[in-house]
Amino acid sequence: MELNLTRVDYFQVGLTSPRCLRVLPSGAPKNQQKVVVGDHDGMVQLFNMKHGEVQFGFRTDTPKSISRLELGGALGTVKDKVFVSSGNEVRGYTKKGKQFLGFDTNLTEEIKSMHISGSDLLVCGDYVYNHYHDCQDSNYYLAADMINDVITLPVEKMKYLVPVLACEDRLLRVMRDSEVLYSVELPSPPSTLQLFYNDGGENGDQLLYGTSDGKIGLVQLGRGSASHRWVCESGSSAGNASTLRHGGITCMDHHDMTGDGVRDLLVGRDDGSIEVFSYEDGDESEPVLRFSMACSESVTSVQGGVVGNAGYDEIVASTYTGWIFGVTSEPMDRHMTSESGVVHISQDSKHKIQRLRTEIDELQQRVLSERDQYQAATQSTFPGISAVPFFSVNDRMTLNRSDASYLLSLEVQTAIDNVLLQSDVPIDLLDVEKNSAVVSYSTCDPDVSKLVCERA
Known part of the structure; x- marks a missing residue:
């Protein structure tokens, strides 16, 4: 099945780290969902779309940049609580924006990756892994190489906690308490982890990994060893594998974009690619590429959901520079009709065009105002220097x-x-x-x- 998806820009936030955008679950299928995002300015924002306009549910500040954003909740319930890591602190918010948790981990390293499973909090710096249960320190591990991501297999299916660390030395380290139960060697350094079908598969023991050189693989984690199911090297830059390089995997998610009742794999890469893969044979063989599009900057988050308009599935994505946009299945010409060669635009589309024109005029006025202020400052008799502003690289x-x-x-x-x-x-x-x-x-x-x- 061919996918026809179209990009729709929503708004821009500050710089974003990988996996700092989440789509909150809805009460019924095909209902519009809310989106929460955190950025390097320390701002956490929850928004939804209404009549084509962005409506903010809440905005809140944190003292440091947001390095990871996760959804959580009690086991067996809807995961609608928002958890963010900022510096070495973890904060929790309700979907109304009320803060209910402010936990200082006392780590010497800043938190780079985080995972929530019920009342268990797993955080990692560059080399240190910490496990907290009900905000009490439970387990600790110092890795031999840099930790890129952390996740747990679903406790509802496994009946016990199984943390997994993705490390730069091409190993998945399966943990038991504060020790490594066993390691799984990978073809390349893993950059991100995601549960198969978002729930670990039928038995909850299947885990997807993405690598820094663009590979996607599936492993099945047993009690004492692991088995490799498949490794997928094809992607949007597929061709002569000896000369073309795939962008590194930054984020993954699952959502049914093809409408066949089976969740598809959504992939974001650091070269700006967004891809949709379909599972032809479940976990038996590697997925097949169904859709690909390219952005002009690296993709930091992808999430599947229904955001822009009810009834239309889409991929909500964020980029490094903070653009939040959707790749939607909604036909863009459904608001337009043509009779006798005359194109008629719906009233909503007319309002949207007018708002865009007004916004462009305001931006042009701001540019002129700032330019005049700069010219006046350079001609001032007061001593001063002209400096290039600081940019994060x-x-x-x-x-x-x-x-x-x-x-x-x-x-x-x-x-x-x-x-x-x-x-x-x-x-x-x-x-x-x-x-x-x-x-x-x-x-x-x-x-x-x-x-x-x-x-x-």
Whole structure:
């Protein structure tokens, strides 16, 4: 079945970390759902769509940036409580915005990943894993390499807590209390974890992992060992595997986008790809790519739900720079009719166009006002300096094993005009198909091996 999905932008927040957006469950299928998102400004916002406009349920501030956002609740009940990690603190909010938890973990590291299972809280820094039960310290583990993600198998099906750590040394570490029960070796470093079908499958022991080089795999975790079910290397950049590299997996979710009653796999990548995979044979074989689209920046979260309009499934996504948008199954031309060559637009669409025009005019006025203020400041007799504002940089250096090269990725909030690359060891720059930059090499000091400037 071919999927026809269209992107619809909602609004923009601050910079976002991976998996800081969640869709709250609804009371009935196909009903509109609410979305909660946290950003680097420390803002937690819950919103829903009404008549094409964003309606905010609550907004609240935290002192530090949000590094992870999870939904939780008592075992066997609806997970509609919002938990966020900020620095080394975990806060909990109801869907009305009332804070009911403020827990200082006293960790020396800032929390990078988190998982909630009933009254069990699992948090990880770069190397340290901590397990809290009812906010009491229960278990602790110091990993040999960096921890990229943490998850537990569903307690409702397993009957006991099974934490799993995804570590940079290509291992999944299955924990029992404060010790490693066993490790599962993977083909590449895992970057994110997700339960199969969001519930671990029939027995609750199946776990999906995404890797930094774009692979997706399924493992079945037994009591003392694990078995690999399949590894999927195909994606939106599929082709000649020896020359093309898939973007790293940043987030995954499951939602029925094809309407066949079986939940599909939703994938977000750090190269801006959003993909939908269908399971042809359940867990017996790797999924088949059904839909793919590309954004201009890395995707940090994907969630399936019904947000824009009731009755239409969509993928709600966030990007590194904070854009929140939907990829919806709603036909965009359903608000338009054509008679005798004349196109008629619905009243809602007319209001939306008018609001966009008004917003553009306001932005243009703000730009002119700020420019005038800057010009006045530069001509002032008072001493001062003109400085470039600070921008957070999202940088990655990823190994491409097929040709033994490294891919350097740089991402900031604004457009990049120039990149100056200085190296004290000899390097070769390889050209790629989608490259549009102009590269110039400069003479450099004897203690510098290479000085390169790339212009966009």
